[in-house]
Amino acid sequence: MGNLLDSIRSPEDLRKLPEEKLPELAAELRAFIVESVSKTGGHLASSLGAVELAIAIHYVFDTPDDRLVWDVGHQAYAHKILTGRREAMKGLRQTGGISGFPRRSESPFDAFGTGHSSTSISAVLGMAVGSYLSGHRDRWHIAVIGDGALTGGMAVEALNDAGSWKDRIRLLVILNDNNYSISAPVGALSRNLTKLVSAPAFMGARERSKRLLSSVPHLWDLAKRMEKQAVNFFSPPSSLFSTFDLNYFGPVDGHDIGYLVRVLRNLKELRGPMVLHVVTKKGKGYPPAEADPTAYHGVGRFDPVHGIAKAPASGPSYSAVFGRWACDTARRDPRFYAITPAMREGSGLVEYASLYPERFRDVSIAEQHAVTYAAGLACEGMKPVVAIYSTFAQRAFDQIEHDVALQGLPVLFAVDRAGIVGPDGTTHHGFFDIPLFRTLPGVTIFTPSDENEARLALNTAYSLDSTTMVRYPRGKGPGVPVSAGFETIPVGKARTLREIQPGVPAGQRVIFLAFGSMAWRLQKAAEELGAGLVDMRFAKPLDEEAVLKVARSCDCLVTAEEGALEGGAGDGTLELLASHGLSPRVLQFGIPDRWVPHGATEDLMRLCGLDTDSVVRRVRERLALP
Ligand SMILES: Cc1ncc(C[n+]2csc(CCOP(=O)(O)OP(=O)(O)O)c2C)c(N)n1
Ligand SMILES: CC(=O)[C@@H](O)[C@H](O)COP(=O)(O)O
Numbered sequence: 001m002g003n004l005l006d007s008i009r010s011p012e013d014l015r016k017l018p019e020e021k022l023p024e025l026a027a028e029l030r031a032f033i034v035e036s037v038s039k040t041g042g043h044l045a046s047s048l049g050a051v052e053l054a055i056a057i058h059y060v061f062d063t064p065d066d067r068l069v070w071d072v073g074h075q076a077y078a079h080k081i082l083t084g085r086r087e088a089m090k091g092l093r094q095t096g097g098i099s100g101f102p103r104r105s106e107s108p109f110d111a112f113g114t115g116h117s118s119t120s121i122s123a124v125l126g127m128a129v130g131s132y133l134s135g136h137r138d139r140w141h142i143a144v145i146g147d148g149a150l151t152g153g154m155a156v157e158a159l160n161d162a163g164s165w166k167d168r169i170r171l172l173v174i175l176n177d178n179n180y181s182i183s184a185p186v187g188a189l190s191r192n193l194t195k196l197v198s199a200p201a202f203m204g205a206r207e208r209s210k211r212l213l214s215s216v217p218h219l220w221d222l223a224k225r226m227e228k229q230a231v232n233f234f235s236p237p238s239s240l241f242s243t244f245d246l247n248y249f250g251p252v253d254g255h256d257i258g259y260l261v262r263v264l265r266n267l268k269e270l271r272g273p274m275v276l277h278v279v280t281k282k283g284k285g286y287p288p289a290e291a292d293p294t295a296y297h298g299v300g301r302f303d304p305v306h307g308i309a310k311a312p313a314s315g316p317s318y319s320a321v322f323g324r325w326a327c328d329t330a331r332r333d334p335r336f337y338a339i340t341p342a343m344r345e346g347s348g349l350v351e352y353a354s355l356y357p358e359r360f361r362d363v364s365i366a367e368q369h370a371v372t373y374a375a376g377l378a379c380e381g382m383k384p385v386v387a388i389y390s391t392f393a394q395r396a397f398d399q400i401e402h403d404v405a406l407q408g409l410p411v412l413f414a415v416d417r418a419g420i421v422g423p424d425g426t427t428h429h430g431f432f433d434i435p436l437f438r439t440l441p442g443v444t445i446f447t448p449s450d451e452n453e454a455r456l457a458l459n460t461a462y463s464l465d466s467t468t469m470v471r472y473p474r475g476k477g478p479g480v481p482v483s484a485g486f487e488t489i490p491v492g493k494a495r496t497l498r499e500i501q502p503g504v505p506a507g508q509r510v511i512f513l514a515f516g517s518m519a520w521r522l523q524k525a526a527e528e529l530g531a532g533l534v535d536m537r538f539a540k541p542l543d544e545e546a547v548l549k550v551a552r553s554c555d556c557l558v559t560a561e562e563g564a565l566e567g568g569a570g571d572g573t574l575e576l577l578a579s580h581g582l583s584p585r586v587l588q589f590g591i592p593d594r595w596v597p598h599g600a601t602e603d604l605m606r607l608c609g610l611d612t613d614s615v616v617r618r619v620r621e622r623l624a625l626p
């Protein structure tokens with residue numbers, strides 16, 4: 001496969017191809033992406049939709065000197081392949097392989113590292129102003145941003161800033177509009193973009209643009225006419241963008257590569273901040289992905305002939321436990337209200353959303369709004385639950401602090417993906433929620449260990465009249481049966497899972513204080529060491545009585561958490577001991593103070609020293625045992 005693709009080692013090679021060969025190259029790239037992602041897993045549908053865009057941008061612009069930023073970066077596989085990483089795609093998102101997102105450290109063509117949404121316009125604006133100030137005034141700065149990512153507040157803030165730079169900068173925002181976020185898109189922006197590109201308006205615009213291209217000799221003139229045409233005929237987005245003093249062009253067909261190349265060439269002659277609205281199909285060229293873009297947004301390994309298989313029935317993930325609990329609780333309490341910032345599927349809320357559409361809100365990629373919206377609901381007596389990934393909750397720290405916790409509002413945060421997330425890697429690991437949020441007075445942080453503990457934690461958190469967080473990791477736990485009831489647990493109380501085994505000699509008595517998943521992950525280590533094991537259940541408040549008792553009854557107290565060591569629950573435990581004048585021999589396990597890459601979760605556990613062997617070895621070393 002891939003005669004043309006074989007000849008492309010960099011965009012320099014690409015630029016030597018005659019234009020009429022580009023559709024063939026696009027077809028080869030698509031086939032390669034499907035084949036390659038079927039072996040590694042990854043963000044398939046978005047990348048398939050951006051193949052022509054990636055080719056056209058590198059064909060027309062002088063990358064890497066012209067700067068190109070992919071928003072979120074999950075659609076950039078064609079870009080990776082065209083910029084010398086075709087071979088490396090074998091290791092995409094694998095342990096030791098290349099990242100699933102652009103990385104400055106990975107390639108000079110990756111002008112900016114992404115992963116979290118809606119950053120691209122701010123980044124290219126900063127670059128454009130930097131280029132202007134350093135005298136690189138002809139350099140282009142291009143952000144490719146999806147219709148989903150455009151709903152993020154940062155993107156709108158950046159648009160608002162960009163317009164005032166006028167002709168001093170060369171900034172092109174390419175709106176890659178596939179009418180999808182992960183789920184179907186929501187909100188007024190999306191509705192209006194959809195209206196705009198719906199036939200026959202979009203087709204008419206395309207035909208008119210083509211006629212313009214062939215009949216107008218002067219490029220500037222052409223661009224001006226395109227702009228005028230858009231402004232005249234399609235007021236919704238053009239008025240949005242023109243309100244920000246940005247020139248709007250489009251909409252254009254993002255899979256018509258010849259047309260795309262010509263439009264980009266024309267725009268390249270201009271200056272100033274501008275928006276090109278490109279219409280694409282998520283999953284383009286691979287029928288199963290076109291038919292179900294949500295299912296093919298992020299995939300594991302699959303058979304490209306048959307498409308992704310239904311996962312075999314086994315125990316529920318933590319997200320599924322949350323989803324079940326949401327349905328059960330909403331049935332008995334009309335005040336229950338669930339909110340997701342664009343992560344309905346990943347958060348386990350699909351069934352809930354269909355059962356309780358009036359008490360469900362996908363607010364789009366708007367974590368900050370999600371939190372303050374929940375605060376408002378709580379003010380009116382509703383019981384809002386915000387389902388949010390740990391890494392994305394970081395975006396909304398101020399809203400959680402200022403709008404919810406400070407006012408003591410009863411909002412429950414279901415903090416998913418807390419800990420190692422695996423193949424998404426550095427940008428998506430959920431390591432910082434405990435250090436961030438345990439600083440907030442009055443907030444209760446539950447760290448359930450297994451699936452049933454997650455249910456109990458959710459029941460309990462919901463029963464409290466204060467701000468609560470229940471953090472749990474990606475994927476599945478040990479697979480214990482989950483209660484269907486509404487039992488609660490005592491707040492701030494740990495539970496002992498194992499006592500120190502009789503016969504362990506003095507000097508070797510170890511007790512693990514485990515937070516979250518570490519309570520089941522450390523079972524084996526505890527057995528090997530004859531150690532005691534306590535499931536702490538809460539990162540805040542800590543069970544003071546249990547901690548003090550343990551400190552006085554063992555020779556080495558070990559804390560363990562799937563979260564950052566710096567400022568984490570283990571540090572909290574040490575602070576508590578210090579406040580009582582106690583300084584027992586202590587060992588702490590958690591995520592060390594460095595960036596953890598992508599890879600298989602178990603590999604990353606080992607890398608962070610959280611696997612059984614590493615834990616047992618370090619405890620023995622600490623006790624100076626053979
Ligand atoms: C701050 C943040 N919130 C949520 C996400 C999860 N997320 C990744 S891609 C995506 C949808 C993006 O939609 P769009 O920009 O239209 O790109 P498409 O997937 O359609 O290509 C979401 C919600 C994220 N990466 N960052
Ligand atoms: C790109 C992005 O941010 C999401 O698609 C993310 O990869 C989803 O992660 P999960 O697979 O853990 O839901």
Ligand SMILES: [Mg+2]
Pocket residue numbers: 146147148149176177178179180181
């Ligand atoms: Mg989209």
